Amino acid sequence: GVVVVEAYVPESLLTKMEGIGRQYEEYKQIKAMKNPIKAGAYLFVAVVTVMILFSATWFGFYVARSITVPIQRLAEATEAVAQGDLSVKIDAKATDEIGTLIESFNRMTGDLQGSKFKLEDANRSLRQTNVELDRRRAYIETVVETIAAGLLSMDRNGIITTFNPSGERILGLSADRIRDRPANEVFKEFGLEVFQAVYDRMQADARDDWSLEGQVDVQGKPVKIRLNGSRMRDEANKDLGYVLIFDDLTELIKAQKVAAWQEVARRVAHEIKNPLTPIQLSAQRLRKKFFEKSPDFDRIFDEATNVIVTEVGSLKHMVDEFSKFARLPAPQMARQSLNEVIQEVLTLYRAAHKDIDFCVELDDDLPVLNFDREQLKRVCVNLFDNAIQAMNHAGRVWVSTKYDTKRKRAIVSVADEGVGITPEDQEKLFVPYFTRKKTGTGLGLAIVRRIITDHDGQIQASNNQPKGAVFTFDLPV
Ligand SMILES: Nc1ncnc2c1ncn2[C@@H]1O[C@H](COP(=O)(O)OP(=O)(O)OP(=O)(O)O)[C@@H](O)[C@H]1O
Ligand SMILES: [Mg+2]
Structure with a gap:
Protein backbone atom coordinates (compact mmCIF):
# COMPACT_ATOMS: atom_id res chain seq x y z
CA GLY A 1 0.00 0.00 0.00
CA VAL A 2 0.73 3.45 -0.65
CA VAL A 3 -0.73 6.16 1.19
CA VAL A 4 -0.64 9.45 -0.49
CA VAL A 5 -0.94 12.39 1.68
CA GLU A 6 -1.41 15.57 0.07
CA ALA A 7 -1.04 18.75 1.89
CA TYR A 8 -1.21 22.16 0.61
CA VAL A 9 1.98 24.16 1.01
CA PRO A 10 1.46 27.83 0.82
CA GLU A 11 3.48 29.68 -1.71
CA SER A 12 4.97 32.06 0.84
CA LEU A 13 6.49 29.22 2.71
CA LEU A 14 7.90 27.97 -0.50
CA THR A 15 9.67 31.21 -1.22
CA LYS A 16 11.02 31.22 2.29
CA MET A 17 12.21 27.66 1.81
CA GLU A 18 13.88 28.59 -1.40
CA GLY A 19 15.44 31.55 0.30
CA ILE A 20 16.75 29.43 3.11
CA GLY A 21 18.07 26.86 0.65
CA ARG A 22 19.86 29.61 -1.24
CA GLN A 23 21.27 31.09 1.94
CA TYR A 24 22.52 27.76 3.00
CA GLU A 25 24.24 27.27 -0.34
CA GLU A 26 25.88 30.68 0.09
CA TYR A 27 26.90 29.85 3.59
CA LYS A 28 28.52 26.66 2.45
CA GLN A 29 30.41 28.61 -0.17
CA ILE A 30 31.55 31.29 2.26
CA LYS A 31 32.54 28.69 4.79
CA ALA A 32 34.82 27.19 2.20
CA MET A 33 36.40 30.73 1.77
CA LYS A 34 36.78 31.28 5.52
CA ASN A 35 40.52 30.73 5.84
CA PRO A 36 41.71 32.84 2.97
CA ILE A 37 39.54 35.78 4.17
CA LYS A 38 40.87 35.48 7.70
CA ALA A 39 44.47 35.47 6.45
CA GLY A 40 43.80 38.54 4.35
CA ALA A 41 42.38 40.39 7.35
CA TYR A 42 45.36 39.46 9.48
CA LEU A 43 47.75 40.64 6.78
CA PHE A 44 45.95 43.93 6.46
CA VAL A 45 46.07 44.58 10.20
CA ALA A 46 49.78 43.68 10.27
CA VAL A 47 50.65 45.98 7.40
CA VAL A 48 48.76 48.89 8.94
CA THR A 49 50.42 48.29 12.29
CA VAL A 50 53.89 48.24 10.74
CA MET A 51 53.12 51.42 8.83
CA ILE A 52 51.89 53.16 11.94
CA LEU A 53 54.93 52.03 13.88
CA PHE A 54 57.27 53.18 11.15
CA SER A 55 55.72 56.59 10.72
CA ALA A 56 55.57 57.08 14.49
CA THR A 57 59.27 56.29 14.75
CA TRP A 58 60.11 58.52 11.83
CA PHE A 59 58.05 61.33 13.28
CA GLY A 60 59.71 60.83 16.63
CA PHE A 61 63.12 61.05 15.05
CA TYR A 62 62.11 64.11 13.05
CA VAL A 63 60.83 65.94 16.09
CA ALA A 64 63.83 64.90 18.16
CA ARG A 65 66.20 66.12 15.45
CA SER A 66 64.61 69.57 15.24
CA ILE A 67 65.24 69.95 18.99
CA THR A 68 68.63 68.32 19.48
CA VAL A 69 70.40 69.96 16.53
CA PRO A 70 69.76 73.52 17.64
CA ILE A 71 70.56 72.51 21.21
CA GLN A 72 73.78 70.91 20.01
CA ARG A 73 74.63 74.13 18.15
CA LEU A 74 73.73 76.15 21.22
CA ALA A 75 76.02 74.00 23.34
CA GLU A 76 78.89 74.47 20.85
CA ALA A 77 78.27 78.20 20.63
CA THR A 78 78.19 78.52 24.41
CA GLU A 79 81.51 76.71 24.54
CA ALA A 80 82.94 79.16 21.95
CA VAL A 81 81.66 82.14 23.93
CA ALA A 82 83.20 80.65 27.05
CA GLN A 83 86.51 80.53 25.15
CA GLY A 84 86.13 84.25 24.41
CA ASP A 85 84.91 84.07 20.81
CA LEU A 86 82.02 86.48 20.74
CA SER A 87 81.64 86.45 17.00
CA VAL A 88 79.68 83.15 16.95
CA LYS A 89 76.25 83.22 15.39
CA ILE A 90 73.83 80.27 15.29
CA ASP A 91 72.04 80.10 11.95
CA ALA A 92 69.73 77.16 12.72
CA LYS A 93 66.20 77.90 11.65
CA ALA A 94 63.53 77.23 14.18
CA THR A 95 60.28 78.88 14.86
CA ASP A 96 59.31 77.48 18.22
CA GLU A 97 60.72 78.23 21.68
CA ILE A 98 64.11 76.91 20.56
CA GLY A 99 63.98 79.51 17.78
CA THR A 100 63.33 82.23 20.36
CA LEU A 101 66.16 80.85 22.45
CA ILE A 102 68.59 80.94 19.50
CA GLU A 103 67.51 84.44 18.58
CA SER A 104 68.08 85.59 22.17
CA PHE A 105 71.44 83.85 22.20
CA ASN A 106 72.50 85.56 18.97
CA ARG A 107 71.34 88.91 20.29
CA MET A 108 73.18 88.31 23.53
CA THR A 109 76.49 87.47 21.81
CA GLY A 110 76.00 90.50 19.52
CA ASP A 111 75.46 92.77 22.52
CA LEU A 112 78.37 91.17 24.32
CA GLN A 113 80.62 91.76 21.33
CA GLY A 114 79.51 95.39 21.08
CA SER A 115 80.19 95.88 24.77
CA LYS A 116 83.54 94.14 24.39
CA PHE A 117 84.55 96.49 21.56
CA LYS A 118 83.46 99.49 23.62
CA LEU A 119 85.36 98.16 26.61
CA GLU A 120 88.46 97.60 24.50
CA ASP A 121 88.15 101.11 23.10
CA ALA A 122 87.73 102.57 26.56
CA ASN A 123 90.65 100.52 27.77
CA ARG A 124 92.86 101.72 24.92
CA SER A 125 92.00 105.37 25.47
CA LEU A 126 92.46 104.90 29.21
CA ARG A 127 95.92 103.46 28.60
CA GLN A 128 96.73 106.39 26.32
CA THR A 129 95.49 108.86 28.91
CA ASN A 130 97.59 107.10 31.50
CA VAL A 131 100.70 107.31 29.36
CA GLU A 132 100.00 110.99 28.66
CA LEU A 133 99.38 111.63 32.37
CA ASP A 134 102.60 109.84 33.25
CA ARG A 135 104.48 111.91 30.72
CA ARG A 136 103.01 115.13 32.07
CA ARG A 137 103.64 114.14 35.66
CA ALA A 138 107.27 113.35 34.80
CA TYR A 139 107.53 116.66 32.97
CA ILE A 140 106.11 118.66 35.86
CA GLU A 141 108.34 116.78 38.28
CA THR A 142 111.37 117.62 36.14
CA VAL A 143 110.34 121.27 36.06
CA VAL A 144 109.91 121.32 39.82
CA GLU A 145 113.25 119.53 40.27
CA THR A 146 115.18 121.82 37.97
CA THR A 250 121.37 137.31 48.59
CA GLU A 251 122.46 135.06 45.76
CA LEU A 252 120.48 137.02 43.23
CA ILE A 253 121.79 140.37 44.39
CA LYS A 254 125.31 138.98 44.50
CA ALA A 255 125.00 137.68 40.95
CA GLN A 256 123.57 140.99 39.78
CA LYS A 257 126.34 142.87 41.52
CA VAL A 258 129.03 140.69 39.99
CA ALA A 259 127.52 141.18 36.55
CA ALA A 260 127.24 144.94 37.05
CA TRP A 261 130.82 145.25 38.25
CA GLN A 262 132.11 143.17 35.37
CA GLU A 263 130.37 145.59 33.04
CA VAL A 264 131.83 148.52 34.97
CA ALA A 265 135.34 147.08 34.75
CA ARG A 266 134.95 146.53 31.01
CA ARG A 267 133.70 150.03 30.41
CA VAL A 268 136.24 151.71 32.70
CA ALA A 269 139.03 149.89 30.88
CA HIS A 270 137.59 151.05 27.60
CA GLU A 271 137.17 154.65 28.77
CA ILE A 272 140.73 154.78 30.14
CA LYS A 273 142.14 153.50 26.87
CA ASN A 274 140.57 156.41 24.94
CA PRO A 275 142.55 159.25 26.58
CA LEU A 276 145.66 157.04 27.00
CA THR A 277 146.27 156.82 23.26
CA PRO A 278 146.52 160.60 22.65
CA ILE A 279 148.63 160.95 25.84
CA GLN A 280 151.05 158.29 24.60
CA LEU A 281 151.21 159.74 21.09
CA SER A 282 151.82 163.26 22.43
CA ALA A 283 154.59 162.09 24.74
CA GLN A 284 156.28 160.15 21.92
CA ARG A 285 156.04 163.17 19.63
CA LEU A 286 157.54 165.44 22.33
CA ARG A 287 160.50 163.07 22.86
CA LYS A 288 161.12 162.79 19.14
CA LYS A 289 161.06 166.58 18.56
CA PHE A 290 163.17 167.13 21.67
CA PHE A 291 165.93 164.76 20.56
CA GLU A 292 165.72 166.07 17.02
CA LYS A 293 166.19 169.55 18.54
CA SER A 294 163.35 170.60 16.24
CA PRO A 295 163.06 174.34 15.59
CA ASP A 296 159.28 174.34 16.27
CA PHE A 297 159.72 172.43 19.50
CA ASP A 298 158.09 175.21 21.51
CA ARG A 299 154.86 175.00 19.53
CA ILE A 300 154.81 171.23 19.68
CA PHE A 301 155.59 171.30 23.40
CA ASP A 302 152.61 173.56 23.95
CA GLU A 303 150.30 171.42 21.80
CA ALA A 304 151.39 168.11 23.28
CA THR A 305 151.23 169.18 26.90
CA ASN A 306 147.81 170.67 26.24
CA VAL A 307 146.54 167.36 24.90
CA ILE A 308 148.07 165.54 27.88
CA VAL A 309 146.55 167.94 30.40
CA THR A 310 143.07 167.77 28.76
CA GLU A 311 143.10 164.01 28.52
CA VAL A 312 144.34 163.60 32.07
CA GLY A 313 141.53 165.98 33.08
CA SER A 314 138.93 163.77 31.41
CA LEU A 315 140.52 160.72 33.06
CA LYS A 316 140.25 162.44 36.40
CA HIS A 317 136.62 163.41 35.76
CA MET A 318 135.84 159.84 34.92
CA VAL A 319 137.56 158.53 38.01
CA ASP A 320 135.66 161.07 40.14
CA GLU A 321 132.32 160.01 38.71
CA PHE A 322 133.25 156.42 39.12
CA SER A 323 134.16 156.77 42.76
CA LYS A 324 130.96 158.77 43.33
CA PHE A 325 129.01 155.80 42.01
CA ALA A 326 131.12 153.26 43.82
CA ARG A 327 130.89 155.08 47.13
CA LEU A 328 127.16 155.56 47.37
CA PRO A 329 126.57 156.10 51.09
CA ALA A 330 124.40 153.65 53.00
CA PRO A 331 120.78 154.79 52.94
CA GLN A 332 119.53 156.85 55.89
CA MET A 333 116.08 155.36 56.24
CA ALA A 334 113.17 157.21 57.82
CA ARG A 335 109.39 156.97 57.59
CA GLN A 336 108.19 159.92 55.54
CA SER A 337 105.96 161.03 52.72
CA LEU A 338 107.15 160.14 49.25
CA ASN A 339 104.69 162.58 47.66
CA GLU A 340 106.28 165.42 49.62
CA VAL A 341 109.77 164.60 48.37
CA ILE A 342 108.55 164.42 44.78
CA GLN A 343 106.77 167.79 45.19
CA GLU A 344 109.99 169.32 46.52
CA VAL A 345 111.99 168.23 43.47
CA LEU A 346 109.16 169.27 41.14
CA THR A 347 109.15 172.82 42.56
CA LEU A 348 112.82 173.19 41.62
CA TYR A 349 112.27 171.75 38.13
CA ARG A 350 109.19 173.87 37.40
CA ALA A 351 111.19 176.99 38.13
CA ALA A 352 114.20 175.90 36.07
CA HIS A 353 112.39 174.48 33.02
CA LYS A 354 109.76 176.86 31.73
CA ASP A 355 109.17 174.87 28.52
CA ILE A 356 108.37 171.69 30.37
CA ASP A 357 104.78 171.05 31.36
CA PHE A 358 104.71 168.80 34.45
CA CYS A 359 101.43 166.86 34.75
CA VAL A 360 101.36 165.59 38.31
CA GLU A 361 98.99 163.08 39.89
CA LEU A 362 99.96 162.02 43.40
CA ASP A 363 97.88 159.48 45.32
CA ASP A 364 96.74 161.01 48.62
CA ASP A 365 96.12 157.53 50.05
CA LEU A 366 99.80 156.64 49.83
CA PRO A 367 100.93 156.02 53.42
CA VAL A 368 104.29 157.17 54.76
CA LEU A 369 107.08 154.77 53.92
CA ASN A 370 110.63 154.03 54.83
CA PHE A 371 113.28 155.60 52.56
CA ASP A 372 116.35 157.82 52.32
CA ARG A 373 115.20 161.29 51.37
CA GLU A 374 118.38 162.43 49.60
CA GLN A 375 118.67 159.25 47.61
CA LEU A 376 115.04 159.35 46.46
CA LYS A 377 115.57 162.97 45.41
CA ARG A 378 118.54 161.81 43.40
CA VAL A 379 116.32 159.21 41.72
CA CYS A 380 113.78 161.89 40.77
CA VAL A 381 116.46 164.27 39.53
CA ASN A 382 117.99 161.61 37.29
CA LEU A 383 114.63 160.52 35.89
CA PHE A 384 113.46 164.11 35.31
CA ASP A 385 116.79 165.04 33.68
CA ASN A 386 116.59 162.07 31.34
CA ALA A 387 112.96 162.83 30.44
CA ILE A 388 113.76 166.49 29.75
CA GLN A 389 116.82 165.61 27.69
CA ALA A 390 114.87 162.99 25.71
CA MET A 391 112.40 165.74 24.69
CA ASN A 392 115.09 168.26 23.87
CA HIS A 393 113.96 170.51 26.75
CA ALA A 394 110.36 171.07 25.64
CA GLY A 395 107.23 168.96 26.17
CA ARG A 396 105.19 167.24 28.83
CA VAL A 397 106.38 165.09 31.71
CA TRP A 398 103.84 163.00 33.65
CA VAL A 399 104.65 162.21 37.26
CA SER A 400 102.38 159.98 39.32
CA THR A 401 102.30 157.99 42.52
CA LYS A 402 99.89 155.20 43.30
CA TYR A 403 99.32 152.95 46.27
CA ASP A 404 99.00 149.26 45.37
CA THR A 405 96.99 148.13 48.38
CA LYS A 406 97.10 144.47 47.35
CA ARG A 407 100.87 144.23 47.09
CA LYS A 408 101.40 146.94 49.72
CA ARG A 409 103.72 148.94 47.53
CA ALA A 410 104.11 152.54 46.41
CA ILE A 411 104.31 152.83 42.64
CA VAL A 412 105.96 155.87 41.08
CA SER A 413 106.06 156.56 37.39
CA VAL A 414 107.78 159.23 35.32
CA ALA A 415 106.71 159.43 31.68
CA ASP A 416 107.69 161.70 28.83
CA GLU A 417 106.95 162.23 25.14
CA GLY A 418 110.54 162.16 24.00
CA VAL A 419 112.44 159.86 21.68
CA GLY A 420 111.54 156.70 23.56
CA ILE A 421 113.68 153.60 24.01
CA THR A 422 114.76 151.30 21.20
CA PRO A 423 114.48 147.55 21.90
CA GLU A 424 118.25 147.10 21.73
CA ASP A 425 118.81 149.83 24.34
CA GLN A 426 116.16 148.44 26.68
CA GLU A 427 118.53 145.86 28.18
CA LYS A 428 121.44 148.27 28.59
CA LEU A 429 119.73 151.36 30.07
CA PHE A 430 120.66 150.54 33.67
CA VAL A 431 124.17 149.31 32.93
CA PRO A 432 126.81 151.69 34.26
CA TYR A 433 128.40 153.85 31.54
CA PHE A 434 125.76 153.15 28.97
CA THR A 435 124.88 156.44 27.33
CA ARG A 436 123.72 157.75 23.99
CA LYS A 437 124.56 161.35 24.91
CA LYS A 438 127.71 163.23 23.95
CA THR A 439 128.21 164.57 27.45
CA GLY A 440 126.47 161.80 29.41
CA THR A 441 128.27 159.61 31.91
CA GLY A 442 125.77 156.76 31.59
CA LEU A 443 125.75 156.47 35.37
CA GLY A 444 122.41 158.19 35.98
CA LEU A 445 120.15 155.17 35.62
CA ALA A 446 122.74 152.82 37.16
CA ILE A 447 122.64 154.97 40.29
CA VAL A 448 118.83 155.10 40.15
CA ARG A 449 118.56 151.35 40.01
CA ARG A 450 121.09 150.87 42.76
CA ILE A 451 119.15 153.22 45.07
CA ILE A 452 115.83 151.53 44.27
CA THR A 453 117.19 148.02 44.86
CA ASP A 454 118.83 149.19 48.09
CA HIS A 455 115.30 150.18 49.11
CA ASP A 456 113.96 146.69 48.23
CA GLY A 457 112.24 148.08 45.18
CA GLN A 458 112.33 147.43 41.46
CA ILE A 459 112.53 149.71 38.47
CA GLN A 460 111.43 149.12 34.89
CA ALA A 461 111.58 151.11 31.69
CA SER A 462 109.09 150.84 28.88
CA ASN A 463 107.74 152.90 26.04
CA ASN A 464 105.02 155.50 26.48
CA GLN A 465 102.02 155.71 24.14
CA PRO A 466 101.99 157.23 21.57
CA LYS A 467 105.63 158.19 22.08
CA GLY A 468 108.28 158.63 24.72
CA ALA A 469 109.43 156.54 27.65
CA VAL A 470 108.01 155.55 31.07
CA PHE A 471 110.14 154.69 34.07
CA THR A 472 108.21 152.96 36.86
CA PHE A 473 109.56 151.93 40.21
CA ASP A 474 107.98 150.53 43.34
CA LEU A 475 108.91 150.64 46.98
CA PRO A 476 107.59 148.57 49.87
CA VAL A 477 105.16 150.33 52.20
N1 LIG B 1 113.45 159.18 29.30
C1 LIG B 1 114.27 158.63 28.39
N2 LIG B 1 113.90 158.56 27.09
C2 LIG B 1 114.73 157.99 26.18
N3 LIG B 1 115.93 157.45 26.47
C3 LIG B 1 116.35 157.51 27.73
C4 LIG B 1 115.55 158.08 28.75
N4 LIG B 1 116.23 157.98 29.92
C5 LIG B 1 117.40 157.38 29.62
N5 LIG B 1 117.48 157.10 28.32
C6 LIG B 1 118.61 156.47 27.61
O1 LIG B 1 119.38 155.78 28.56
C7 LIG B 1 120.73 156.20 28.52
C8 LIG B 1 121.34 156.09 29.88
O2 LIG B 1 120.75 157.01 30.77
P1 LIG B 1 121.54 157.47 32.04
O3 LIG B 1 120.73 158.42 32.82
O4 LIG B 1 122.03 156.25 32.73
O5 LIG B 1 122.78 158.18 31.44
P2 LIG B 1 122.82 159.56 30.66
O6 LIG B 1 121.57 160.29 30.89
O7 LIG B 1 123.19 159.24 29.27
O8 LIG B 1 124.02 160.24 31.38
P3 LIG B 1 123.88 161.23 32.64
O9 LIG B 1 122.78 160.67 33.46
O10 LIG B 1 125.19 161.17 33.28
O11 LIG B 1 123.55 162.55 32.06
C9 LIG B 1 120.63 157.60 27.97
O12 LIG B 1 121.82 157.98 27.32
C10 LIG B 1 119.48 157.49 26.98
O13 LIG B 1 119.94 156.99 25.75
MG1 LIG C 1 120.81 160.60 32.84
Missing part, protein backbone atom coordinates in the same frame (compact mmCIF):
# COMPACT_ATOMS: atom_id res chain seq x y z
CA ILE A 147 113.82 125.32 38.58
CA ALA A 148 116.28 127.60 40.30
CA ALA A 149 113.65 128.84 42.74
CA GLY A 150 112.78 126.88 45.86
CA LEU A 151 109.36 125.26 45.90
CA LEU A 152 107.43 123.96 48.86
CA SER A 153 103.89 122.73 48.56
CA MET A 154 101.44 121.53 51.13
CA ASP A 155 98.05 119.95 50.98
CA ARG A 156 94.79 121.29 52.35
CA ASN A 157 95.62 120.07 55.82
CA GLY A 158 98.96 121.84 55.86
CA ILE A 159 101.07 118.71 55.40
CA ILE A 160 104.19 119.33 53.30
CA THR A 161 104.01 117.33 50.07
CA THR A 162 106.80 118.68 47.84
CA PHE A 163 110.14 120.29 48.55
CA ASN A 164 112.41 120.64 45.55
CA PRO A 165 116.24 120.45 45.36
CA SER A 166 116.58 124.23 44.93
CA GLY A 167 114.57 124.62 48.12
CA GLU A 168 116.91 122.18 49.86
CA ARG A 169 119.91 124.19 48.65
CA ILE A 170 118.51 127.62 49.58
CA LEU A 171 117.32 126.60 53.06
CA GLY A 172 120.06 124.01 53.68
CA LEU A 173 117.39 121.46 54.62
CA SER A 174 116.95 118.01 53.18
CA ALA A 175 113.49 117.16 51.88
CA ASP A 176 113.37 113.96 53.96
CA ARG A 177 113.40 116.00 57.14
CA ILE A 178 110.31 118.01 56.30
CA ARG A 179 108.23 116.07 53.81
CA ASP A 180 104.94 114.59 55.08
CA ARG A 181 105.11 116.70 58.21
CA PRO A 182 102.77 119.51 59.28
CA ALA A 183 104.02 122.83 57.89
CA ASN A 184 103.42 124.71 61.16
CA GLU A 185 105.66 122.28 63.03
CA VAL A 186 108.42 122.42 60.38
CA PHE A 187 108.38 126.23 60.12
CA LYS A 188 108.70 126.48 63.88
CA GLU A 189 111.44 123.88 64.20
CA PHE A 190 113.67 125.42 61.52
CA GLY A 191 112.94 129.08 62.30
CA LEU A 192 111.21 129.78 58.97
CA GLU A 193 109.20 132.76 60.24
CA VAL A 194 108.71 134.30 56.79
CA PHE A 195 107.12 131.07 55.62
CA GLN A 196 104.88 130.97 58.66
CA ALA A 197 103.90 134.61 58.11
CA VAL A 198 102.89 134.03 54.49
CA TYR A 199 101.05 130.82 55.36
CA ASP A 200 99.19 132.46 58.27
CA ARG A 201 98.29 135.44 56.16
CA MET A 202 96.87 133.35 53.36
CA GLN A 203 94.82 131.29 55.76
CA ALA A 204 93.60 134.23 57.81
CA ASP A 205 92.66 136.48 54.88
CA ALA A 206 91.53 133.67 52.58
CA ARG A 207 93.88 135.25 50.08
CA ASP A 208 94.94 133.50 46.91
CA ASP A 209 98.45 134.85 46.91
CA TRP A 210 100.79 136.73 49.12
CA SER A 211 104.43 137.70 48.87
CA LEU A 212 106.90 138.75 51.45
CA GLU A 213 110.60 139.32 51.84
CA GLY A 214 112.44 138.37 54.94
CA GLN A 215 115.43 136.78 56.49
CA VAL A 216 116.05 133.15 57.31
CA ASP A 217 119.00 131.71 59.21
CA VAL A 218 120.65 129.04 57.11
CA GLN A 219 123.35 127.21 59.06
CA GLY A 220 124.05 130.32 61.14
CA LYS A 221 124.19 132.65 58.14
CA PRO A 222 121.39 135.13 57.42
CA VAL A 223 119.86 134.62 53.98
CA LYS A 224 117.50 137.11 52.43
CA ILE A 225 114.48 135.36 50.97
CA ARG A 226 111.69 136.53 48.75
CA LEU A 227 108.66 134.33 49.20
CA ASN A 228 105.53 134.02 47.06
CA GLY A 229 102.64 131.96 48.34
CA SER A 230 99.71 130.88 46.18
CA ARG A 231 96.64 128.89 46.89
CA MET A 232 96.17 125.90 44.58
CA ARG A 233 92.74 125.21 43.23
CA ASP A 234 91.49 122.58 40.84
CA GLU A 235 89.20 123.23 37.89
CA ALA A 236 86.15 123.03 40.10
CA ASN A 237 87.72 125.76 42.27
CA LYS A 238 88.23 123.27 45.07
CA ASP A 239 91.00 124.04 47.51
CA LEU A 240 94.06 121.81 47.00
CA GLY A 241 96.48 123.46 49.40
CA TYR A 242 99.28 125.95 48.98
CA VAL A 243 102.48 126.32 47.04
CA LEU A 244 105.30 128.56 48.27
CA ILE A 245 107.99 129.66 45.81
CA PHE A 246 111.08 131.34 47.17
CA ASP A 247 114.31 132.88 45.94
CA ASP A 248 117.56 133.55 47.68
CA LEU A 249 117.86 137.28 47.16
